[in-house]
Amino acid sequence: MRNTVALMDLAYVTHATHANSRLVYLVAVPEDEHTLTVTGPPNGEIYPPGPGWLYIIAGDVASIGRKVMVGNGEGPPVDYGAIKK
């Protein structure tokens, strides 16, 4: 028996490229019948910070996805050395 939590990037699709398409299974521990403790991906290499979608999978049946922001939600670093002459 297995139920899983999938964190997905649904990609930006054009010309058969699915940019940043990604599925990362998250560590999830059941607390009770209705509660999972889900651990975010270990780092930005496993799932780069940004928007994602959580799906619960039971057997081969997936839930409707919920949007989630992975990381701290802040903008990427701005390197002034690269944008000022």
Added chain:
Amino acid sequence: MLTHSFLLMPALISLSAHCLSNEHSSSSSPEHEHSPAHAAHAHKSEPPAWNGYTPQGTVNPAPFTPYYVPDGATSYDSASPLVHYKGTWADAHSPDFVGGSSRRTAQPGASFFASFTGTGVEWFGSTGPEYGPADVFVDGRLVQRVDTQSEKGHFKQRLFWKFGLEDRKHTFKVIHAGTEGEKKHREHTVIDVDALVIYKGAPPPPPQPQHAHEYPPSRVLAESEPAPVHAAAPPPVQGWELVQKGSSGVSAMQLAIISPTHAIIIDKVEHNPLTIDNHPAWATLYNLETHALKPLHVKSNSFCAGGAFLGNGTLVNVGGNPVYEDRTASADFKQTDGLQTVRLFGPCDAADVTECDIYEYTTRIHLSTPRWYSSVVRVQDGSVLIIGGSKRGGWINNATTNNPTIEFFPPKYIHDANGMPIHLQFLADTLNANLFPISFLLPDGRIFIAANRDAIIYDWKKNTETRLARIPNGVRVTYPMTGTGLLLPLAPENDYKPEVLICGGSTLDDTKPAYEMSSQDPASDQCVRLLLTPEGIERGWQVEHMPHPRLMPDAVLLPTGTVVIVNGAGSGIAGYKNVRHQVGVSNADNPVLTPVLYDPTAPVGKRFTTGLPQSAIPRMYHSTATLTPNGDIMIAGSNPNIDRSEVAYGTEYRVEWLRPPYMTRQRPVIDKAPHAINFGEKAKVLVTIPDDLRNEKLKGEFPYFLSGVEVVQLTA
């Protein structure tokens, strides 16, 4: 043009939770004047572009109005004998009108009438302060009251359209709709007819080949490789549904889910039926629940752009096409060249999308070099890496147009590049078929990149590349020998070992001139996988074969870890107007109308499932597919044309929804989940698991879980 004036950047990328406010918009009001002065904006010195094809007259772009006659339709001028008038009508003359004239009336009850044989009709005319209401009848029935009044004057406007009629004789009638209640105004309101465009029935799509082996095999089988098995007539798979519902309004060349309720669709500049500010739109939001459209403002030509979300959720859309296509070069957006454009779309998570739009700050924010067909990868700090592309529009890449560099957005001060492009030798070595490289961030922070027949792992922090083995059997996998790639699911059980899957493409020689290529040249049915660990790299590419050869496929991951491969053509090459035996102008033919399911965890030889529902709609060049929040697959687009066409393979606006079997079962439900989750942090997710799923076993063995650790064990 350089990137050294980035003053707005910090403010822009700190936006996180809402759409950019309108006050930032610098989009000018694209009002037309009733004068032909727009033609003075001649782009005389522009090089040829737009997929390498430059029609005659390109040096004199015309105003970009909704009036357009696609291949497969016929335009009838207001003076045509097709149109019969009743009441008092008079001709107005101007070079801005179709055929130089328009016929107008100020008499309530005056009407015009036409009968035609076909599947659609459009009424084009003028709007303005003096214009008023009209009642439109199709086949004798009142279908709509149209108000042609507008604050400013516009010509060649689409006042009414009706598509999708049964292919037979129809009648069309418009009556000046002055009423007693409007008596004060009606003496002053007019309606006019400039032209009617009649759509003939589109020919049915060519028949699907019964068996994949009708295409001669294009590859050389490796000795160790099992021969492909093609099932002659696969039994239908129970539970899958394919539903056609909705219209994308603009052709869905680029597609991304932005919220629980909406997708964004970005097209190139062309005569789409959806309009905005009195000209055709080329981007829209699509409501996944109601199928309603909200056209977006775009100033530059987004043809052939790439896109990605930044770490704060802002969507960046980079690169594109220059502006000098004759019929789609607009006085509205003048010289806004898309090649270096960065378009920004802020997070737009609410169902009400009224305030959401695309913003461009062309002089302040742009790429450091022109890029056409570059790929965009979000990296571990939330910025994006922009890979390769061509310096100008064209078809297949070559050494003259190649842009064998990378850059970041926001720019980075690394590798002595100071925000300017960083050379990547791999992109110079992979000419010619190397555009839209297949690229994914790996769990060690490096980037997998495949282009043409080759692949590397690129370390962007050290600026070093590690070459991987060549893709077997001569298959090229990037534009215009377009295949598709995925990073297979990552799981903690096997320490997130990354494995890439690349399917489709072509073995055509990419140094041959276009006149030696044909739309009938077979595509490849090959899929290859490479486990990106030292052992996996040592083992090399693993070869499999799809049930059908496919060029331009889309591979879509489902949450369950299986892959749907959909869309594409069985022969030819990406693009249009280049090769021999074009269909319409498509470089590709033999649409593959049946999706296949690929289970990466099943034993070799049992991974493909055929028998999924067959579509009636070819999805050729410029088609797309994505998983939705709902868990089904949205399929849209197909447009191997320079501008909207109604002949095969025409410009496709119909949307389809491929529904996996779980859509009709009782599903687990996420009752509550956090809006944000940080790295390594724990969060509570409230769920309801249907009783019958509590003890269900996963089908097949899951290599990702070979360590035997259960991810979640729910107990009843």
